[in-house]
Amino acid sequence: MDFGLSEEQVLLKETVRRYLENGCPTTRVRAIMESDDGHDPDLWTGLAELGITGLMVPEEFGGSALEVLDLALVAEELGWAAIPGPFLGNAMATAALLLCDDEAKSAQLPKIAAGETIATFALGEGIGQWDASDLEATGDATSITGVKPLVPYGATSDVILVAGRDAEGPGVWLVERGAAGLTTTAVSGNDMTRRLDSLNFDKTPARKIAGGRAAIDRARDAGLILIAADCYGGGSRCLRMTSEYALTREQFGRVIGSFQGVKHQLANLATDLEPALSLLWYSAHAMDHIEDRAARHAALTKAHLTDIYDNVVRYAIELHGGIGFTWEFDLHLWFRRALFNRAYLGTAADHRKRAAQLAAW
Numbered sequence: 001m002d003f004g005l006s007e008e009q010v011l012l013k014e015t016v017r018r019y020l021e022n023g024c025p026t027t028r029v030r031a032i033m034e035s036d037d038g039h040d041p042d043l044w045t046g047l048a049e050l051g052i053t054g055l056m057v058p059e060e061f062g063g064s065a066l067e068v069l070d071l072a073l074v075a076e077e078l079g080w081a082a083i084p085g086p087f088l089g090n091a092m093a094t095a096a097l098l099l100c101d102d103e104a105k106s107a108q109l110p111k112i113a114a115g116e117t118i119a120t121f122a123l124g125e126g127i128g129q130w131d132a133s134d135l136e137a138t139g140d141a142t143s144i145t146g147v148k149p150l151v152p153y154g155a156t157s158d159v160i161l162v163a164g165r166d167a168e169g170p171g172v173w174l175v176e177r178g179a180a181g182l183t184t185t186a187v188s189g190n191d192m193t194r195r196l197d198s199l200n201f202d203k204t205p206a207r208k209i210a211g212g213r214a215a216i217d218r219a220r221d222a223g224l225i226l227i228a229a230d231c232y233g234g235g236s237r238c239l240r241m242t243s244e245y246a247l248t249r250e251q252f253g254r255v256i257g258s259f260q261g262v263k264h265q266l267a268n269l270a271t272d273l274e275p276a277l278s279l280l281w282y283s284a285h286a287m288d289h290i291e292d293r294a295a296r297h298a299a300l301t302k303a304h305l306t307d308i309y310d311n312v313v314r315y316a317i318e319l320h321g322g323i324g325f326t327w328e329f330d331l332h333l334w335f336r337r338a339l340f341n342r343a344y345l346g347t348a349a350d351h352r353k354r355a356a357q358l359a360a361w
Contacts, residue, residue, distance in 0.1 A: 005073070005281075013073050019050060020081040026330045032084045033192035039156050044085055048115020052087075056094055061109035068095075068222055069284035072229040079233030082333040084193035089120030089152030091226055093161045096121055096172055096210070096219035104174060104209040108159060120157040121219050122148035122199055123345075130220060130346045131354075132213035137164035137201065143181075144173045144206040147198070150344070154197030155184040162206065163216045170213040173206040180205060191340035193333065220345060221295055224302035225284050227341045231309035232280055234334045234341075235273050238316040241331065242266065245320055262319060269312050276308055296358040303348035303355070309338045 005013075024043060032040045047053060055071050057063020064070075071091055078087055094112055097105055097119070111117035124130050125137065125148060137146025144162050154160065160175045175182060181204035187196040243266055249256050256262050283297040313335045317324035324331050342348070 009070060009073055013077055016074055016077040020077060020083060024081060024083055029082055029084060037156050038084055038192060038195040045115055053115045054113030057109050057113040062113040068225055068287035069281060072225050072284040075226040075229035076233035079230030080237045082193055082337060086118050086153035086156060088223060088226055090118055092121035092219040092223045093119035095222035096161050096215040099215040099218055100172060100209040117158045118156060119159040120152050120154055122151045122160055122162045123220060124150045132170040132216040135163055135165045135170055137162060139164045139166050139173045139206060139208060143203045144201045145203050147200050149198045150196050151199050153195055154199045168211055170216055171208050172210040172215050174209045175204055175206045191336040193337060194340055221298040223345050224298040225287060228280050228301045228305035231305035231341050232277060234337050235309045235312040238312050238334050239269050239273060242316040242319050265315055269315055272308050273312060276305055279304060296355050299351035299355040303351040306342045307348050310342060313338045
């Protein structure tokens with residue numbers, strides 16, 4: 001049995017990497033992240049033309065009908081290049097829409113697949129409340145009320161899928177951009193490549209498009225996988241940058257890469273990072289093929305990869321010396337992404353606890 005990627009998946013990764021290397025070097029990343037909204041419509045259109053926005057969308061709605069694993073491969077490349085934009089929230093919203101009613105699918109998925117509509121998923125509440133059982137936002141047949149303090153590109157998105165509850169329990173409501181009673185406030189965060197907004201819904205016109213927690217859980221677990229993939233891609237880039245730097249930086253008349261202590265640190269980072277790829281790919285595969293293991297492995301993967309990313313970035317900065325801490329040096333782009341990944345959708349400790357509960361430990 002072949003446990004590797006298919007030829008099509010390898011080609012997908014290679015195509016995305018070439019496009020980003022040519023079209024979005026770090027100079028463009030910096031320009032986008034320092035803009036008012038942290039979003040470049042031309043870059044998003046380019047990704048849509050590559051088919052990224054429609055990877056998981058069924059063919060009947062103009063998509064490629066692929067799986068979470070394929071989207072995770074793209075997330076690896078976006079993490080490698082530290083690409084700014086609404087990819088994460090849009091992907092989570094797409095994952096949720098696949099389990100929503102037919103009217104919502106027909107109205108939204110074709111436009112999302114074409115890149116004409118940006119969607120996002122509003123889940124978290126309070127401090128560290130990321131589970132459907134903790135939701136406090138309340139909805140009814142025509143509106144939603146509540147506060148979502150950390151919504152990816154909430155002010156930029158055309159459509160917001162809001163996780164809330166009513167008398168029947170958890171559910172998902174659809175809110176359109178600019179709806180009455182919707183107030184957006186930008187959140188100042190460390191990672192300027194992925195913007196967050198606080199959204200306040202005050203009897204905001206909305207339509208309930210899914211009941212139960214299935215769509216919410218699917219969106220969250222897909223988000224965990226994509227964050228983990230971003231960690232792997234970003235960690236790999238940091239390791240590559242540091243290895244190359246160690247072969248050019250001289251100290252005491254020798255390149256620092258020739259020092260045993262430096263060699264050991266780089267080797268340790270590589271042996272931590274590389275085996276995690278199998279966990280990532282398996283967890284992404286499980287989302288579509290091993291339902292009874294999917295949630296637990298998504299939690300474990302997010303916890304493990306964010307820990308590894310933290311470690312890789314920390315050592316990468318130390319091995320670069322003083323230059324690694326400067327704004328002018330690109331390494332801080334990935335350091336900031338690591339901070340975002342560690343906290344968003346729950347910390348490593350949160351997900352290890354959740355994984356234990358799912359295993360009935």
